[in-house]
Amino acid sequence: MAAVVAASALGQWATFPNLPWYATLMKPSFNPPNWLFGPVWTGLYALMAFAAFRISRLPASPVRRNALVLFFAQLALNAAWSWAFFAAHNPLLGLIDIVPQLLCVLATCIAFVRLDRAAGLCLVPLALWVGFATVLNAAIVVLNR
Numbered sequence: 640m641a642a643v644v645a646a647s648a649l650g651q652w653a654t655f656p657n658l659p660w661y662a663t664l665m666k667p668s669f670n671p672p673n674w675l676f677g678p679v680w681t682g683l684y685a686l687m688a689f690a691a692f693r694i695s696r697l698p699a700s701p702v703r704r705n706a707l708v709l710f711f712a713q714l715a716l717n718a719a720w721s722w723a724f725f726a727a728h729n730p731l732l733g734l735i736d737i738v739p740q741l742l743c744v745l746a747t748c749i750a751f752v753r754l755d756r757a758a759g760l761c762l763v764p765l766a767l768w769v770g771f772a773t774v775l776n777a778a779i780v781v782l783n784r
Contacts, residue, residue, distance in 0.1 A: 640695075643688040646714045647680070650721035667778040683765050687714070690761035694754055697707055706750035713743035717720075730780045737776050741769045 658673070691710050697703050716736055726731030744766045752759025 640688040640691050646718040647684045654721045654725045665782040686761040690758040693758040709747040716740035717763040734776045752778045
């Protein structure tokens with residue numbers, strides 16, 4: 640799905656040039672190693688694309704439309720997080736983005752499960768990772784006040 644690839648590319652565009660800045664931040668002990676983020680996000684984006692593809696192939700309905708609106712909302716917040724946190728050098732702005740992002744991911748998960756169990760289950764790893772990322776982002780805000 641092109642939108643997922645675009646969101647990934649936009650996030651990388653904001654992140655990679657700002658990795659030296661990120662290295663200067665104080666991070667909690669549970670911060671994963673930097674090399675882990677690429678493989679994790681690659682897998683999550685693949686699962687997101689597969690889930691959205693399954694939902695998009697269902698017959699048109701208001702329920703399907705609402706599920707896809709939630710999906711694209713969480714995807715937009717996902718891409719915006721990299722710009723808020725990395726490009727703006729602002730962990731607090733990242734936290735302000737990631738909280739509604741997590742809520743959107745959870746709502747999308749529920750909406751997708753109601754339409755297609757497999758599609759909804761594909762988003763569970765995303766919900767878990769974004770939940771972890773929310774805690775990590777909050778810890779970085781606290782440590783770097």
